[in-house]
Amino acid sequence: MAVDGTEQRALQYEQTLMYGRYTQELGVYAKEEAARIREDGRHRRSVSDRGPPLKLLEYEKGRCVRCRICAVHCQRFLMSRVGEDWIFLILLGLVMALVSFVMDFCIALLLQAQKWMYGGLDSNVILQYLAWVTYPVVLISFSAGFTHIVAPQAAGSGIPEMKTILRGVVLKEYLTLKTFVAKVVGLTCALGSGLPLGKEGPFVHIASLCAALLCKFMSFFGGIYENESRNIEMLAAACAVGVGCCFAAPIGGVLFSIEVTSTFFAVRNYWRGFFAATFSAFIFRVLAVWNRDEETITALFKTRFRLDFPFDLQELPAFAVIGIASGFGGALFVFLNRLIVQFMRKQKTINKFLMKKRLLYPALVTLLISTLTFPPGFGQFMAGQLTQKETLVSFFDNRTWTKQGMAEDFNYDSHSAAWKHPQANVFVILVVFIVMKFWMSALATTLPVPCGAFMPVFVIGAAFGRLVGESMAAWFPEGINTDGTIYPIVPGGYAVVGAAALSGAVTHTVSTAVIVFELTGQISHILPIMIAVILANAVAQSLQPSIYDSIIRIKKLPYLPELGWGHHEKYNIRVEDIMVRNVRYITLNSTYRDLHEILMIGNLKTVALVESAESMILLGSIERAQLQALLTQHLSRERRLEFIRDRVDAERKRVSVVSTPSSEEGGQKVNHEVRFQISTEESSFTPARPSSPKPLKPALKKTSAAEKNIEIPTSDSGIGLKNLLCARPQTDAMEEDPDAEDDMTLGEIEEWEEQQLDEQVNFNSCKIDPAPFQLVERTSLHKTHTIFSLLGLDHAYVTSIGRLIGVVSLRELRKAIEGSMTVKGVKVRPPLASFRDSGTSGTSSESEATELHKLWDRHTSISIPREHQPNASDSDDKSQ
């Protein structure tokens, strides 16, 4: 795929037609970034020691010392207050409410402008058509272009990325100011075009951007904002704010954001979401009141269903039907959306062409959709002139559109009038609307502009509900319950149920029910809505992943799939069934050659460090970069020069043994020589006076320097270890001893390097993770998944009594879960799992005991040699 002129991102974000794709292993990148940030932060903190030292001030003399002390105290107090969570949350809520209000205002203006143009040109249909079509094409093209130029990451929903970020992966460019600007401007234009696009997903992203930027801003004031885990908690709250101020639905927002972004949820963080979302929703609605849009704070799509008898018990089957149908519909939507993306990606020639003319695809799609919705054209059969909001309002209306199966004259309302057509039935129009909007929404959400799928799906669901409701009203014009007063059927209630069910099915959430209550301001239909949403979820979850998980797979974001519902195999599969047994490791007495081999073989992120190959006792893990640095440093030009110097010294000494006694420095050099002799020839000679050829501190410094250089492609002489060691730091070696000359031939260098490779690795200057996560071999898949998703791991070592026996990474886990989740018949059940079911657990304790026995034998045979014989006999006894 062609990569165009914009700057190459560090993360190797590959620009594709609709969604980007990552080509680099994200984990590596994330770790490096995290290390860099930590380095930066440490540096900054040590440099900026803000505020005058209080203690010193008190010793000063002068008139205004007391005032100054007071001022400093006040400043400190304010600083400490700024660090409090609730200040941050209020600020976040306030900013988001303002952003939401301003955006809504702009979107309304843009939509009004289109209507005004369209209305003004009603003399000429062709002009009208051109105006109707050009306006959205221009807006969408602008949105796509702007997003592409400023921050391509802003395209799409944003919820999949937030889900990944909250899982613990660092996707840095997703939380920058540039992305914020691109997302806000792009979303405003996209929604202003009138295409069936949503704003919920982007709002979650915008709120998270706000939170990240606020954190960055607030870190100028206090230190607490530099804490990583606190910032992640704040991001989780921000997601709730996003949904909350988008729909003025604080409770639904919190629940939806939890369901969509989290796997495990800490109840102690619950209040943050509620607090911020409530404040944000409050301000958002207060702004509407102040702007004279509303008289007081009420729901966004207020309904007026009757309270005393909202629905009959006998209507419940109809609600259940809506739920089940929505489940299938939701799965179909996700499938269709993915199909379109995959189809566009596969068509290489079209793809290439469209990648060159970036704006062509959005423009074409917009042209197609707006042509079809042109009100005097086909749009008249699908209420084309209504905006999303107007459509919803007309669906939630509590009056019936039909009576006795015939379309009534319902011209009381301009919105509902759109559903009346002289030639066509209301039912036909509703069916056309549903079918057309369905594929249009699935198509429109693939556009590279900031947009979500929630709102379009919500509208389609409402339409489907309305269709069922109107049918019911036509079927039972007098209401179902005929033994008393007549309670006619309320099709608006069906629309509410349908909206909740379909959006729940697409996003795999139950909390859409709560969102619907808060949106409509009525909770009277709680049971039908809950039943429909649960049924829709049950159907959709067994057919397709959620739209967000689908996008995660399309974008190949690093994420662990969820465990499905009620698959009992997960309790029987154990880590030992899925782990990789052939673990790469280094031991405490590995040579540099072993290091080299391990680095050459795979692309491991970390390597396990064990005590020795026989004991296999796990001591820790070392990052690849650290090992590379070790190897680089050991084979550095600098050390080679030192070696040459030593050799020269030695020769000189041999030539003039009876010359003047060597200086202090000379003496050290002798020691060097001796040391090298020892380590290469393994004699038992001990130097009289110990000396360190290289003190620890500089070595550490050099390592970090080497670490930084790792990404620079090799430009040094390609001798010995070809391309593996990327950079060899030369600078300080040259400075140290400028008069030393590199007079070794290529052969000599190669020989020297071979010699060096046989030395034992010195781990002193190497950072070791002293407690990599360990699992026991009998841990169940269920528990492993829990631990991985809670602690955000990407690999764990499997140990048995301290001995390393395997490793499990995200990849194995994902495979195992997906294996156990395939449909019946194809289920990949590890062969051992079935065997184990029938076995008693007596064997387990036995095998454990045996393992220990081996270890014990080994131990005693090594450390207490005099007991060697009896133990051998003991272990032999065993094998009888």
Added chain:
Amino acid sequence: MAVDGTEQRALQYEQTLMYGRYTQELGVYAKEEAARIREDGRHRRSVSDRGPPLKLLEYEKGRCVRCRICAVHCQRFLMSRVGEDWIFLILLGLVMALVSFVMDFCIALLLQAQKWMYGGLDSNVILQYLAWVTYPVVLISFSAGFTHIVAPQAAGSGIPEMKTILRGVVLKEYLTLKTFVAKVVGLTCALGSGLPLGKEGPFVHIASLCAALLCKFMSFFGGIYENESRNIEMLAAACAVGVGCCFAAPIGGVLFSIEVTSTFFAVRNYWRGFFAATFSAFIFRVLAVWNRDEETITALFKTRFRLDFPFDLQELPAFAVIGIASGFGGALFVFLNRLIVQFMRKQKTINKFLMKKRLLYPALVTLLISTLTFPPGFGQFMAGQLTQKETLVSFFDNRTWTKQGMAEDFNYDSHSAAWKHPQANVFVILVVFIVMKFWMSALATTLPVPCGAFMPVFVIGAAFGRLVGESMAAWFPEGINTDGTIYPIVPGGYAVVGAAALSGAVTHTVSTAVIVFELTGQISHILPIMIAVILANAVAQSLQPSIYDSIIRIKKLPYLPELGWGHHEKYNIRVEDIMVRNVRYITLNSTYRDLHEILMIGNLKTVALVESAESMILLGSIERAQLQALLTQHLSRERRLEFIRDRVDAERKRVSVVSTPSSEEGGQKVNHEVRFQISTEESSFTPARPSSPKPLKPALKKTSAAEKNIEIPTSDSGIGLKNLLCARPQTDAMEEDPDAEDDMTLGEIEEWEEQQLDEQVNFNSCKIDPAPFQLVERTSLHKTHTIFSLLGLDHAYVTSIGRLIGVVSLRELRKAIEGSMTVKGVKVRPPLASFRDSGTSGTSSESEATELHKLWDRHTSISIPREHQPNASDSDDKSQ
């Protein structure tokens, strides 16, 4: 405290006056129980291999073979279906809905009976008083007595216990059939008495009981119900069902149960709660419809506030005031409740007296409360004749009681009429009601009957809200917003806000807001309610623990306190500051004497096993019981008899060296002798043919037998190791060799035991937990708390590069959290935490490196002796 005649519980549940208290360490008990259950389950599974083997059937011949195969297939299919989660959840929902409905029906009958008696005797006030007072006294006394006799654990709310159980602690007697019966009968009587008691907490408990019993019942059908972690997931769902069918509030139920019982919440279990609670609430309401109580499914306490203008923006400060006042009120309620319990416990003499006459305390309290509420007496000033439900209905009424500050004639409704008094103002009556009900509820919830505190608090909150609302209505008779149409103030709305806020403050939950929406069927006041609930929570959480945490502390249940809000110290405290450094451990070459000493010293539950005292590499942990078994077995009579036999053999051999060659058994005995010689005299002689003196299997069996006997107090001869080793299994030793005679004297036995104690421990027959949970020393308190509460740990070892350096248990963690959570000034901050803030992390990597260096030195010096010299020089270099 006196323990009376009922059977002593295994858990050493101590009967106190109001709440029970645990005297035994629960952890130990839980583990033993778990082990027992596991043993049982294994046994049962192996015994009952249900259903005819299918494979064999197919080879059979006969006419109806095909039918039988078919039948077996069907049976299997049905069995597998029964294991599905949703079947279980539907059953649970159905059962709970039925229980809830029947209980409500009975409670209503009981309350009606009281009214009927009171109404029928209106000719004579004294008779009326006697009837009014005797009825609740009898009911409460019966409830207390019944609960006490059948299952004392049924008393109280049950939510604290469920919280503890969901944390992973096994409290077995809380989930038995007896407790279920006691709870249901007791609760019905207690609520039927008309005392201010609630049913939410008990319902949570009843639902959990239902789930546990259903699990037990269903395990007859399928194997999946034997899975421990699945059952805990089901219990979590059951808690939601409890709240859901108590208030017909599925969403609020799920959220409330999450907030109240969980610390961490797996989103994948979310749906279970929703599904079961919805189904349960649906059936519960459908039953009401079928019973002709209601026309259709609506809310329990339906309100009829106006939808178009529910409240004015300028009323919001009043709502905020309600929230803040409720916060203080909630904290006061929790404090008062605890104070009463502690006061009653301290008064030794009263306590003793009341413990003997168990029913006196409940009867006295009931007498006091019902005397005060007697309608013709003081009750006329606090609407004494209304039941809880009627009170709530009158509070939520949307008509104003006052006009222009004067009580209007509002006799339209029998319920509201209770608030009208010829002499007293409505405000006075409301204030009296609030004050009296406040202490009455706090007192009544300490009674030893099944009862909760939610509903009484809810009613008090509603009264307080009504008071504020009526005041506002009197203050602004025309409504606040005077520029347009008149919207009078709705005091019912204030009552709803107050109810949500106070119950939220007492339980420390935000989801009471959702419960209120579902209870009233209206969501129009969402923003005021959310604001009030959040403010109330903020105030209450900074003053007191929640009522449930308070009871947990009173009952001393094993629970980890929550981390407070926004205490940043938690990020700075590290495990190394709080861990216990002096860890008891055993090494691979420990002698039995070391084992003995460790067992003598403390009451550790598990002991760490390290490689050796120098290396300290952690290999695993061993339970105390296992070690005891090891020691017991090593010093058993059986082994002593063997020793005697060997000695006799040896003597015999020495006497007749040239006698007949020994038989096979004799040969083995020779080997025995040889082996013993080897292990005691440490010669280097190897036996020609290896033989096992004791095969592994029987040894294992004996261990488990010994394990079982541990709880039997020692009855054996008190020689040598006094009371430490509880039981010495004798049975199979006697069977094995009945003719061997124990002719050792006491002195000889002691000598033999001393000799045995010096032998190295043989861990072969010992179960070792191969991966006890490990932490690194630099783990933050925050993360430690997270891991402990998620994984339900009770201790974790602290390691550094595989070396054991400390241990952290729940106790240390609790101390550290409570230390960091005390009020300012008394805050216990570990001295190292402050020091660490200023230090750079450069030191950390250095120290890590040094640690490893030591390890490396040790390692090389032991395992590769020939390299000893150079390495020593290397390490000496270092120290320069």
